[in-house]
Amino acid sequence: MTAPVAGETTDAPLAQVSPFLDLVAAPFTLPRSRVLVLAQPGAAGLGATSLRICLAEYERSLAECTVFEELSVIDGQGRPLPVTRVLPHRIEFGEGAATLTFAGPHALSIGTPGDASLELRATPRGAAAQVVPIGPGASVLIDFADRATIVPSTQHADHEEKTAALWTDWLARCPRVRDDLQAMTAFCWWVLGANIVELPGQGSARAVVPSKIGYVGLWQWDAYFIAVGLRHGDPELAREQLDLAFRFPSANGQLPDVVHDEGVLASSDDLPPHDLETLRRHGSAVADPDVPVALTKPPLAAWALAKVLEASASDSDADADPAWADAAWDTIARSQAWWFAEADSDGDGMPEYGHPYSSGLDDSPIFDGPLPLATPDLGAYLVLQDRELARHYAAAGDAEAAHRHTARSDATLARLLQMWDPALGQFVAHSGDQRIRSYTAVSLLPLLTGDLPAALTDGLVAALSDPRQFGTPWGVPTVATADPDFSPERMWRGPVWLNINALLVDGLRRSGFASEATELAERTVALVLHGGGPHEYFNPLTGQKALTATTSFGWSAALFVDLAVQLS
Template sequence: MNAAVLHLLENQIDIKQVPFSDRGSRLLVYQHADKPALYIKLAERLINYEAGIESYLKRLPLIENLEFIDEDGNVLDFKTSSSADMLRFETNIGEIQIVFQDEKTLSFGVPSQTVVGMRFQIRSLKWSNGKRDAFYQVSNGKIMKNQKQGLNVELMIESQDDCALTLHIGNDDSFNTKPFSIAKHEAQTRWQKWFDMVPPVCESRREKYAYAWWVMANNLVSPNGFVKYESMMPTKAFYVGAWLWDSALHALAFQHIDIKLAQNQIRAMLANQLEDGMLPDAIFDEGVVSEIHHPIHARVTNPPIMAWAALKIYETDNDIEFLKEIYEPLKRENAWWFKHNDDDNDGIVQYTHPYSSGLDNSPLWDFGMPVESPDINTYLILQMNALAEIAKLLGKHDEATLWKNKADELTQRIIEHLWDEEAGIFDALHNEKHIPVITPFNLYPLWISKLPKEINEKILAHLTNPNKFWGRFGLPTVAFDDATYSENKMWRGPVWANINYFFIEALQKIGEVELAKELRTKTLDLIASQPGIREYYNAKTGEAPATAAPIFGWSAAVFIELAIQEYKESRNN
C-alpha cells in the first residue's frame, strides 16, 4: 500500500456516525447530525469522577455545540470532508481544518487574514485527584475575544498566515502550540507511515481494507494506569477499555505490520492477571472488569484464546523470548478454568456467567447458569494444543506431551458427555439437561480437527444446510430454523465476523478447503458491501442493525486477515 490509501479514505469517515480520533488518543470528535456543530467525547470510564464501570455510557460530551462563527457572531454553516489525518469544513469565509497535534491536543487551522471565531460549552470534570478540562492557545494570530460565562466559551481570532487554534484536553494547561502547517504535516506523516506498513491485497478489497486499517489505528490508546501497553479498544465509540478475546483477535491483524504491537495486545491482558490465574473480561485506565452484577452476579472473563493467538504471532516472526514470557501466565489461566469452573467435577468446563462466553445474550443462557457448553471446552482443547506447541518450542518436551494428552482427554470427554448422536450436534447442558437451542456453538468441536469422521460428517451436514446455517453471508449465531432466532439481536441470530473466521479455520484444518474458501468469500463480501465496519450483521439482509457498534475492531481484524489470505492464495495460483 502507498499514498493512494489515504485517498481511498477520502470522505469514508462519517463523523456523524463514527468518531474522528488518532492512534493513542482518547479524544473523539463528532458532528451533530442536525446542525453545523461538533462535539467531543472522551474514551475514558473515569470511575473516580462518576462511580460505576458503565457510568461512562451515559456521560454527556465534554465539549458540546462547538460552532464556528464569523466576526459578527453568526454561526457558519459548513460542508464536511474527512480523511484519516484531517477534517475539513468548507464555510463561506474559507476552509477550517482539524488535525491531531498529539493524543490530547487538537489543532484547528483557520483561513488566513480573517476574523473567525468559535463558540462551545464545556463540562469540566473534576474529582479529588484529577480533572478533565479544555485549554486553548493561538499560534500566528491574535485572540480578540475570550469570553467565558458558565459553561459557555466564545473566542474570536484575527488570523495571520498559518494560524492555528490549539485545543488541549487534559489535566493542566502545560502544552505547546504549533503553526498549523507543522501539525498538519506531522499528522499526514503519521498516517502515511501507518499505511506504508500494510501488505497488499486484491484490488477489489482495497477500499474496505484501507478502512479496516484505519479502524485498527483509530481504536488504539496509549498506556495509562491499568492499561500498561498500547492497546486497542473494540471501538472507542462504545466499548471503552481492552477486552480479553477481542485483544487476541486484534493481534492477528497487527502481526502483519508490527509484531511488538501484536504482542502487546497479549501482554496488556496478562499484565492484569488475577492472583488465582483468572484473566479479567476487560481492562481500562482505572481498573479491570472481573465481576458483573447483571444479568446475574458472578465473576467474568472471556474465552481462553490467548495461547492460540500467541502461537500465530510466533509463526510470523519466531520470537521465542515472547513465548517464554507468556507461557507461565497462560498455564495459570488454563488451570483456573478447570479449578473454578466445573461445579460437578465431571471434567467438563462450564460458563458461570453468560458474559464469560463473549456471547452475552445468546439463547444458550436462557435456561439458567451454569452451562456446560461445547464452545468453552473447544477453546480449552485448542489452548492446550497451543500450549503443547509452545512447550515444545521452549524445550519442555514432558510438558508438551502432558498438554497433548490433556487436550485429547478433554476431546474424548466431550464426545462422551455432550455428543448427541441422533441430533448430530454437541449439546449444551444446564443441570445435566439438554438446552433446546441450536447454534453454531453446538458445532464448535469441528475446530478441534480430531473428531471421528462420522461426527465431522454430521456436523458438516448441519453447517452447510442453508435452512440452518449456510446463509448468504455466513453463519447466523442461532440456526435460521430455531424458534429463538432473531434477525437483529446481537448473539441471537446476526452474523459475527469472528465466528465465521473460526469456522473458516476449522474447515481448513479438516481439509474442507473449498468450503473454507466459500465461507471466506461470504465474510469478505459481507463486510465490503456495507457502510463502515460494524459489530454484527443481519444474517439475511447483510445490513448492520442500528444496535451494532461502529468501527468494530475484530470485524476489521478478520477482514484484514482474510483479505491477506485471499491475496496470497491468488498469487500462488
C-alpha cells in the same frame, strides 16, 4: 472513492481512507488519544455545520463524556461553515476555509489558511456558548488536558503536518491485499490505529480497544482477535495486546475479563447488583453474593499467541523476545490449569462457564437456562489450547509437559464428543442433567479441533449451507434461522459476528474442508464491503449493520484484515 485534491499527491493513503470517515460510523480521532470528534446525533458528518466533541472513557456513554455539545466555525457573515471533507489528519470546513487537526493526543487545533476572519463557537456541556475569534492565517488550540481550555496558537500548520505524518506512517503498515479488498483493508487498518489508547498505570503500552465508541478497555478475547489481525502489519503492537491480556493473572492462574482504566474486571464482585440478580434468576449455583463468580473470557490465548509468534518469526523488523514468549506460554498453561481446577463445578472433567460474560456470548439463548453451563465451544477451545501448549513444550524439549497437555486434550475431546446429540444432529450444551436445545453457533465450533468423526464433521458442514440452519447469504448467524430464539437484530441471538465466521473458517481448514473455508471467508469479507465497514455485528438477512451494533469495531476490523490477507 474521493480522488485526492490538488496539492495532495503525497497523501494517497490518507485519501484512500477518507471516504469512510463520515464522523458517524468513524469518528475523527488519533492513536493514543481519547478525543473524539463526531457529527451531532442523527445527523450526517459531511455537510454538518455543528460537531460535538467527546472523551472516550471506560463504561461511560458518549452522552456522559461529551465535552462540547456543539462546535462550529463561523464565517464573516455569521454563517456556520459546513464540513466538506474528512481526512485522517484533518477536517475541512467550507472547502478548506478552515481546518481542524490534532495537536498531539490531548488537543485540537483549528485554523484558517486564508485571509478571512472567522470565529469558533463552542458550547461546553451544560454551559453557555463560547465565541473565540480566529484572525486571518491564525488558529486556536483546545487543550483537553487542561479542562478544554481554548487559547490562541500559531502552530496550526505544524500540528497538521505532524498529524498527517503519524497517520501516513500507520497506514504504511497496512498489508497489501487483493485489489477489490484493498480500500476496505486500509479503512480497517485505520480503525485499528484509531482505537489505540493508553491505559493509566500501564506505562507506554498501547491497548487497541474494541471501540472508542462504547468499549474503552482491553477485553481478553478481543485482544486475541485484534492481535491476529495486527500481526500482518505490526507484530510488535500485536504482542503488546497479548502482553496486556496476560499481565494480571490471579494467584490461581485465572486471566481477567477486562483490563481497564481503573484496574481489571475478574470477578462478579466488580459487577453492579442487577447482574448478580440475573444470575440468581437463572438458578446459578454460584450466584451466592458471598461466593464471587470468576469473570474471564474463552481460552483462545494459545491460538492467538501461536499466530502472532509465527508472524513475528517471519518479519525481519520484528523483535520477539524469546523470554517473553516463554513466559507467555507459561501464563497460558496456568490459565488452562485454572479452567480445569476452578471452573469444573461438577468434577466431570469438562469445565463450564459460570457467567455469560466469560463466554463472550453474553445474550446467547444458551444462557436462558441455569448456570454454570458446559458448552461445546468451550470444550473445543480447551482441546485446541492444550494441543498448542503440547506443541510448544515439545519444541522446547519438555517432553513431560507436552505429554501432559496432549493427554488432557485427548480426554477433553472424548468428553466433548459426549455432548453430541444424534437425535438433534448437533452438539448440545448442558447444565448438570439439563440439556439446552437452542441451536446456536457454539454447536459448530467443535470443528476447531479438526478431529471429529467424519459423520459429525459432515453434518456440521452441511448445516453451514442449509438455509434453515446456518446458511444465510452473509455468513453464519449466531442462532439457526429456524430456531425459535432466532432474531436477526438481537446481539448474540442471530446476527453475524466476524469472530465466529473467522473461527469457523479456521475450523473448516483444520477439518479438511479448504474450499468451504475459502467460500466462507469470501462471504465474510463481502459482508463487510456490503455493510459499509467493520461493524460489531450484522443482520444476516440484509447484510447491513444491526441497529444496536457499535461501529469501527476492533476485532471486526482486525479479522477482515486477516481474512483479506488469507484470500490474497
